[in-house]
Amino acid sequence: MLRLAYLSLFKxxxxxxxxxxxxxxxxxxxxxxxxxxxxxxxxxxxxxxxxKHNVIIVHDFDSSKDLMLPISEV
Known part of the structure; x- marks a missing residue:
């Protein structure tokens, strides 16, 4: 009974x-x-x-696509 009350209040x-x-x-x-x-x-x-190359970087759950990587742009 307590579980149902908890689930209904804290959804x-x-x-x-x-x-x-x-x-x-x-x-x-x-x-x-x-x-x-x-x-x-x-x-x-x-x-x-x-x-000359395409680089695809996959990030994990504690970072984002906006992560700045030290890759040369020359």
Whole structure:
């Protein structure tokens, strides 16, 4: 009985989608994955015409796509 009372009083709020009227704003370009989720990304570095290689960096849960990496842009 106590468990039911606790669950009814302390429910976490329902999640809100980014870009929805009551959700967080979309601030980065993103692509929609086949399962409906979104993947945000950030591009940087030299111009596409000058680049010799493409580098994709995947971050873990305690960082973000806005992490500054010491990569040469020469």
């Amino acid at each position: 976490p709020p329902t999640p809100k989608d980014c870009g929805s009227p009551d959700g967080l704003p979309v601030t980065s370009p993103r692509v929609q994955l086949s399962d409906g989720r979104y993947l945000a990304y950030k591009q940087g570095g030299v111009a596409k015409e000058k680049a």
